[in-house]
Amino acid sequence: MSEQKLPTRAEDFNEWYNQLVLRAELADYAPVRGCMIVRPYGWALWENIQAALDRRFKATGHLNAAFPMLIPKSFLEREASHVEGFSPELAVVTIGGNKELEEPLVVRPTSETVIGHAYAKWIQSYRDLPVLINQWCSVVRWELRTKLFLRTLEFFWQEGHTAHATFEEAEAETRQMLDVYTDFAVNEAALPVIPGIKSESERFAGADRTYSIEAMMGDGKALQAGTSHNLGQNFAKAFDIQFLDRDGERKFCWTTSWGMSTRIVGAIIMVHGDDQGLVLPPRLAPFQVVIVPIHKNDDERAAVLEAADGLRRELAAAGLRVKLDTRDGLTPGFKFNDWEMRGVPLRVEVGPKDVAKGTVVLARRDRPGKEGKAFVAREGLATTVAATLDDIQAALLAKATAFRDANIHDAPTYEAFKQAIETGFARVWWDGDADLERQIKEETKATLRCIPLEQPGESGTCFMTGRPAKAQAIFARAY
Amino acid sequence: MSEQKLPTRAEDFNEWYNQLVLRAELADYAPVRGCMIVRPYGWALWENIQAALDRRFKATGHLNAAFPMLIPKSFLEREASHVEGFSPELAVVTIGGNKELEEPLVVRPTSETVIGHAYAKWIQSYRDLPVLINQWCSVVRWELRTKLFLRTLEFFWQEGHTAHATFEEAEAETRQMLDVYTDFAVNEAALPVIPGIKSESERFAGADRTYSIEAMMGDGKALQAGTSHNLGQNFAKAFDIQFLDRDGERKFCWTTSWGMSTRIVGAIIMVHGDDQGLVLPPRLAPFQVVIVPIHKNDDERAAVLEAADGLRRELAAAGLRVKLDTRDGLTPGFKFNDWEMRGVPLRVEVGPKDVAKGTVVLARRDRPGKEGKAFVAREGLATTVAATLDDIQAALLAKATAFRDANIHDAPTYEAFKQAIETGFARVWWDGDADLERQIKEETKATLRCIPLEQPGESGTCFMTGRPAKAQAIFARAY
Secondary structure (H helix, E strand, O other), X not given: OOOOOOOOOOOOHHHHHHHHHHHOOOEEEOOOOOOEEEOHHHHHHHHHHHHHHHHHHHHOOOEEOEOOOEEEHHHHOOOHHHHHHHHHHOEEEEEEOOEEEEEEEEEOOOOHHHHHHHXXXXXXXXXXXXXXXXXXXXXXXXXXXXXXXXXXXXXXXXXXEEEEOOHHHHHHHHHHHHHHHHHHHHHOOOOOOEEEEOOHHHOOOOOOEEEEEEEEOOOOOEEEEEEEEEOOOHHHHHHOOEEEOOOOOEEEOEEEEEEEEOHHHHHHHHHHOXXXXXXXXXXXXXXXXXXXEOOOOHHHHHXXXXXXXXXXXXXXXXXXXXXXXXXXXXXXHHHHHHHHHOOOXXXXXXXXXXXXXXXXXXEEOOOOOHHHEEEEEOOOHHHHHHHHHHHHHHHHHHHHHHHHHHOEEEOOOHHHHHHXXXXXXXXXXXXXXXXXXXXXXXXXXXXXEEEEOOOOOOOEEOOOOOOEEOEEEXXXXXX | OOOOOOOOOOOOHHHHHHHHHHHOOOEEEOOOOOOEEEOHHHHHHHHHHHHHHHHHHXXXXXXXXXXXXXXXXXXXXXXXXXXXXXXXXXXXXXXXXXXXXXXXXXXXXXXXXXXXXXXXXHOOEHHHOOEEEEEEEEEEOOOOOOXXXXXXXXXXXXXXXXXXXOHHHHHXXXXXXXXXXXXXXXXXXXXXXXXXXXXXXXXXXXXXXXXXXEEEOOOXXXXXXEEXXXXXXXXXXXXXXEEEOOOOOEEEOEEEEEEEEOHHHHHXXXXXXXXXXXXXXXXXXXXXXXEEEOOOOHHHHHHHHHHHHHHHHHHHHOOOOEEEOOOOOOOHHHHHHHHHHOOOOXXXXXXXXXXXXXXXEEEEOOOOOHHHEEEEEOOOHHHHHHHHHHHHHHHHHHHHHHHHHHOEEXXXXXXHHHHHHHHOEEEEEEOOOHHHHHHHHHHHOOEEEEEEOOOOOOOEEOOOOOOEEOEEEEEEOEO
C-alpha cells in the first residue's frame, strides 16, 4: 500500500472506488481487458459471502453441483428471448485441440440451457420433483465498459436452478430465494436492500417474472444486488423438461433461476466505505479484529508482542477472525492506515503502558478519530470485542438505512423526479409502459429499478401519465 | 437407480466403473463430448475433499484467490516447453461480443502463465516473498479419450502457485505440498499412495522437477493422484518475476505449482469400490450413516419413523453426516441396495422389534453380508457409530494397502517385469534413460510412474541395462 491518500468520495466517487479496490488489495486488473484477478484479501471476503449464502441455500433444501462451462451455441438459440438477450455478449470457442470445431461452443454466460438439457434427462415423474440445485462458478459476458467487481467480462457467482410441478411452487421458490438474498444482504452485509419486482423491460432474458433486491450506493445510485427469476415453462418447453404427473399426464415443468455475484462486493464497498478506505461489516470481514503492537525498543517489544500474542490466541479461541500485525520496520501509524484502508472493523492497540495497566485500546473503524477509541480492560476482552463487533454490525446497517431513507424522494412530478435522481432514488406512483420507461431512460439515464414488494396500501396518480396508479415504483440511475 | 446389477469388476472393470459413476449419481455426461456434469452426490463428495485439502493449505500458510479463466494465447508461448506440452490441448476463444478477437484467448489449461504475469507486478522486494496462493477452479484440456472423473475436457481442481527467494525454499515448498497430498490421500481418502519423483519424460511441461503420488487401482493399474512441481526459474524468467534481494541485487524468483483434481474421485471409486458399487471412506462420505426404517403397516410406521428420527437427530447432534431415508413406496431391500450402490459407510436399520427392544442393526458397507451386521444397543448409539466409522476408515486403508503390497512385484528381468505389470506394479532397479523408457512404453504400455522417495538404502542392477543402479523405480500401466 502506498501512503498516498485516496481521493475523497465527494471529489470523485468513481476514482475513489477504483483506487480503493486496488489499494485494499481486493482485486487487480487481468491481462485480458475487462477481466479481474480477485486477490487473496478480496477472495477471503467472497469466501465469507459464499459461506453465509451456502448455509442458507442448504437450509432451504438446495444441493450444489457443477455443470460444464462450455455450451453448444445452438442451445442458446432454443429460447427466443434468451438468445436475443445473451448473443451480443458471448465468448465463442471455435478451435479445440488445434482443430476448427464443427459446432462452436460458448463459454457460459449463465446456465439455464445446459442445466435444462440435464433436467430433461433426469426428471421423469412427479416423484423426481422438485429439483433444487445450485452451482458456484464463474461466467463470461462480453461487456464493453467494465469496472472491478461491478461489471467484468468474467465474474464469479452462484446460480440456482430449480424445477417444479406447478406454477405456484415455482413462484414460491422464486420468492423464497428473494427472501434469502434480502436476509443475507440485511443481516450479513448490512445492506438495507429494497426487494421488488422488475418491469417487463428489465426482466431476465427468458423469464416470466424477475425479482431483485436493489441497494443504494454512497453516491445515491442504485445497484441490483441479486435476482430471482420465475422462468415459467419457457425453458421447460425449449428443452423438453417434462414429467409424468400423479394424474398420469405428461406435463412441462415450471423452472426458476436465481443468482448473486461478486457485484455484491462492489455494493459493500460503495455503501460502507469512507474517505479512509474500506469499511467491512464484521460478519463478513476476513479479519474482524487486527491487533497492532506498539513498542519503541527491544525490551518493550518482547513484552508487548507476548501480550499481543496472548490476546490473539484468546480472541481466536473465542471464534473471532483475528490478525496480529507483527511486521517489522513499519510504524504503528502506517499500520493503522493500512488496516483502515482494508476496512478491518476493530483495531486493538497494545503498548507497554497497556501491558502494565492491564488495558488495551479499541478503535472502531466505523467511527474514525477519538470518538471511536476506548480504553478497555484486558480481562474479558473476547466478550468486549464480540459485543463491539455486534454493535458495529448494527451501526453500519443503521447508518446505511438512514442514508438510504434520506435519499429516497417522493416525486409527484417529472421535475421533482429529475431532481430526486440527482442525489438518490425517486419513488413515484407508476402506471406507465415500456415506451415511457425508455423515454425516461433516454432523457434522464434513470431506470425503473423495481416495484417494491412493500407498498403503501393506497393508490395514487402516475407522475407521468396522470392516470390512477396502484403501485409505487423506484427509479434511479444505476451501476 | 435401476435394479439391474452392475457388471462385476472381474468381468469388466472398465464397464463396472462407467456404470457405477452413473448409477451412484456421481456424474453424468454433458452435451459437449468429453465434458462432465458433477451431480449433487458427486459434488458433495468433492466439497468434502476440498474442505479437507483447503484446511491443510491454510494451515501451511496459503491463501486462496481467483485468476481469470481467459489467457492471451501468446502468454503460453513465452515458456518453450510449456507451450509444447499444452498447445495441442487448447480450447481457443476467437470471437467475443460478435467480433473476431485481435488476439485469440485460451481457456486456461493451467494457470502458471497468467499467475506469473500477476506475480511479476506484485513482487518487488524480498519482503514480498514468499507468495503462497491457491485457487479452486476448473480448467480445460482438449482430451480425445475421456472418462468421467479420470480424464475430462473440463475438470475441477485446485492449483497452488508460489514464489520464493531461493531454490531451497521452492524445493522445500514443493516437497511440503507433496507431503500434504500424501497425508490427505492416506488419512482422508484411505489411499495408500506412493510419493516419488517423476523421470524427465513424465515431468510437467515447464518444471525442473515433478513429484507425484501414485495410487494402485482395483485392477492393478496406476493413477497419478496429485503432483507438485518445482518450476525453478523457468516461469520467473519467462514472465520477469524479479525481486530486490537483501543484498540489493535484483534476482529472479523460484516458483512452484501443485495440483489435485477431480481425478481423485476416480481413484476413490476404483480403489475402494466393490461389485455392489461404491464404498466411500467415512471421512469424505457425503452421508456417513443412512438410517432405513422398516415397517409393515401404518401403526408400525409411526412408531418406527419417530424412533428413526430421534436417532437421526442424535447422530447429527454428535456431528455425524446422517441421512434418514423416509421415501415411501420403496422396499427396505431396494433402499439397502440403493445406499450400497452409493457407498454409504454404515447403515442403521430400525424396525418395530428394535424399537421395542431398544436395539438397532448396524450394517457395514465394507463387509457386505452377515459378517458386517451387528445388533447394538440404542443407548449410546452415537458413540458406537463414531467408533465403527473410525474402524471402517482404518479397515479400508488396511485393505487397500494389503492389496497394493500384494500387487507390487520386484522384477529383476524384463520377463518378470512384463508379468508384473499384467496384475500390478513392477518395482525395478533402474539406470535407464528416456529412450529406454520410451521403448518399454511402446513394448508394454507401462510407464515409469515414479522413483519412490522411500528407497531400500542399498543398490542393485538395472533390470534393463545391467548397469549398477542407485534407485528403484515403479513402472505400471496407468490411467
